[in-house]
Amino acid sequence: MKLLLPVLSLFITLSLSAQELKSPSEFLGYELGTRFTRHHQVVDYYQYLSEAAKDRVQLNEYGKTNENRPLLLAYISSTANMANLEAIREEHLKSTSGTSNSTKAIVWLSYNVHGNESVSTEASMQTIYALLTSKQAYLENTIIIMDPCINPDGRDRYVNWYNQYKNTPNQLNPASKEHHEGWWNGRSNHYMFDLNRDWAWLTQLESRQRLRYYNKWLPHIHVDFHEQSMDSPYYFAPASEPFHEVITDFQRDFQVTIGKNHAKYFDANGWFYFTKERFDLFYPSYGDTYPTYNGAIGMTYEQGGGGRAGLGVITGNGDTLTLKDRIAHHFTTGISTVEVAANNVKRLNEEYQKFYRSKNYRYKSFILNGQEDHLKALTQLLDQHQLIYSYGTGATVKGFNYKTGKTGSLKTNAQSIIISTDQTRGTLAKVLFEPNAKLSDSLTYDITAWSLPYAYGLDAIASESLISGTSKTENSAQKEALKANAYAFLTDWNGMDDARFLAELLQKKIRVRQAQKPFTLEGKRHNRGSLIITKADNDNKMEFTKILSGIAEKHHKSLTAVNTGFVDKGKDFGSGYVKMIPAVKVAVLAGEPTSTLRFGEIWHFFEQQLHYPLTVLDENYIGGVDLSNYDVLILPGGDGYESFMDDSMLAKLKEWVNQGGRLIAMGKSIASLDGENGFDISAREKEIDSTVNLVEPYENLRREKMKNDITGAIFKTKVDQTHPLAFGYKDTYFSLKLGSDAFNYLENGTVAYISKDTSPVAGFAGSEAQKKMSKSLVFGVEKHRKGQVVYMIDNPLFRGFWENGKLFFVNALFMAN
Ligand SMILES: [Zn+2]
DSSP, X not given: OTTHHHHHHHHHHHHHHHHHSOOHHHHHTSOTTSSOOOHHHHHHHHHHHHHHTTTTEEEEEEEEOTTOOEEEEEEEOOHHHHHTHHHHHHHHHHGGGTOOOOOOEEEEEEEOSSTTOTHHHHHHHHHHHHHHTTTGGGGGSEEEEEESOSOHHHHHHHHHHHHHHOOSSOOOOTTSGGGOOOSSOSSSOTTSOOGGGOTTTOOSHHHHHHHHHHHHHOOSEEEEEEEEOTTSOEEOSSOEEEEOTTSOHHHHHHHHHHHHHHHHHHHHHTOOOBOSSSOEEOSTTSTTHHHHTTTSEEEEEEEEOGGGTTTEEEOTTXXXXXXXXXXXXXXXXXXXXXXHHHHTHHHHHHHHHHHHSOOOOSOOEEXXXXXXXXXXXXXXXXXXXXXXXXXXXXXEEEEEETTTSSEEEEEOOTTOEEEESSSTTHHHHHHHHSSSOOOSOSOOSSOSOOOHHHHTTOEEEEESSOOOOBOOOOOOOOOOOOOTTOSEEEEOXXXXXXXXXXXXXXXXXXXXXXXXXXXXXXTEEEOTTOEEEETGGGTTSTTHHHHHHHHHHHTTOOOEEESOSOOSBSOXXXXXXXXXXXXXXXXXXXXXXXXXXXXXXXXXXIIIIIOOOOEEEEHHHXXXXXXXXXXXEEEOOOTTHHHHSOHHHHHHHHHHHHTTOEEEEEGGGGGGGOSTTSOSOOXXXXXXXXXXXXXSOGGGHHHHHXXXXXXXXXXXXXXXXXXXGGTTOOSEXXXXXXXXXXXXXXXXXXXXXXXXOOSOSBSOBOHXXXXXXXXXXXXXXXXXTTEEEEEESSOTTGGGTOGGGHHHXXXXXXXXX
């Protein structure tokens, strides 16, 4: 007995220290899975762990959301590893240059990118607790980086909504309100952007802040935890075809290794799952593909449930799916992923180094010319992706010409940008810049084209030889103060810097004119759309030149001062061809049937890109709003506009347009304006399709029907440069087409259009859909008495990344009548 006592007391001490670390349930005061945890409570739990287990957990607040919630990363590993974390990171990153001796696996687990896929964050707490207690052994050779919630604003939107609407006790009947989130659902971030489409474009605050840290680590494995419809049980790797061609055999194989390990646990529990379906690896802006194109095993895991499931719900099979079940599944795959990593450290490190060895891609360099602010916007994106570029030397380069689709050449200059695939991130460079990504299967989950030279409106060559450039010589031009006595100040109109400059001038009540025709003055040619800011228009303004020069400097605009309005060629400044730009009051339609994504793109554009005020009018009260208070009304588009656009709404809008209003109809709102009582726009009739074989075997029908579809492809369009909607554009514009809806040319005001050449320059467009595109409208303006309707069939604000389309939208707002 005496001998046993010390052993017993040792046992008591050990179990006490294990008990010292509180589980999520103990810390939160309720059993995990019995209610949803608000984000601030999640933060509290992670903070608690970083104190209670500070030798094994470090917490890093990497930013804040739009609604000011903290964004967190937790680093978890053994005490010895944590003491050496920075050295481990540096050794790991050496793998990207092929000389590392790293002996650790780096696993990054991202939770709840879609806010209403709310189980993820709950599961993250269970996972980190297990890693610090029962699964500690994995920490010896593995660093785990956990982002407990990528999208706190969206998640709290869902959680708060659910808490307000849930029955007590919660109602399992899927018909009950707690299973039907409204229009303003929690999936997206504050601006209704889908953060799982933003990894490559970085339009959103959360993405930009996260990527800075992701790039510091470039993990071996990245998991993005999601939820899918409640009747689909669980999806994990391996992914579905199409796989992008840059994905290596090892990346494919290791997805299978991980998937089989998960299957072992799911089988043992009798849980259902599927693999190799639905979730492909192609579009580069996902949380699985972006990591994959940077050498990781990038995976999406999808639990059934999402915004429908609440705390519990009866599924289509009659089974009950609870939040606890959902936690158990995501917990299991999370731990299983870490287990596979911990058991394959050597292999992961070897293969990761292989990924970063230089590859023999067909195109070695991409050479880009264009407007200064387009190039600048692109270099800002490249910097965030740590893609290295150089500048032109004046040499002429040959290769594939993006504009013509043929072999051609381009003369570089000091502004030209050269991006090579012969660099650490060469694979990412290839994916983002190659003219047309190779698509092994047209059945894909997302858009099939994104090539950045088209998105940024740049002249480009893809070269099969390596082109070297030079580093930039800083242009230290002396800045001159604006002449107080000048007659007018002039500047060009090419891109978003100009648009922001104008938007601020208008808000500071500075009056601005716009040249409707090109002109030459004091030996310099100015294009259509050039801004003319005269002293006479602004002589009531104290310190006009001081305010003007301040705003110009802020937006990187250089102004040309002129002493006369008497032009050498073109129209003088007092001509009717030099029009005052109206400081328009703009409203946008929100609520059903507008898509939250389409609405969010516009909202974000006004507040975070253009910086111009926007009034939001909801569909449930717009009928009673006096529209004469607004100059511009935007219909963002969505499914079901026909029911919104009843005869009384159509009459109201028509009368407002007659009185001088401007309606901007986008995407799927447009068809609702077609018809007997509508406007002039007319949808292309659906031709009876003789080649789609409807008696194909049932299982082939979906593929057969792809002939009618366009899944996000890039088309070459022609542009009428003389129209104010096209000021700042050249005669060709590459448009991202997101569907096969087609409209006829307008009788007047066909501004951007597809002519006869209907094959996309990149991406997938079905054979029948292509035929339908012949002679179809892309952007146009219909005059209607004193007002106008602007049609934007293609969406230039889609996901905020089609930089070259944005000026069309700005023109639609500000062009003079
Ligand atoms: Zn999701």
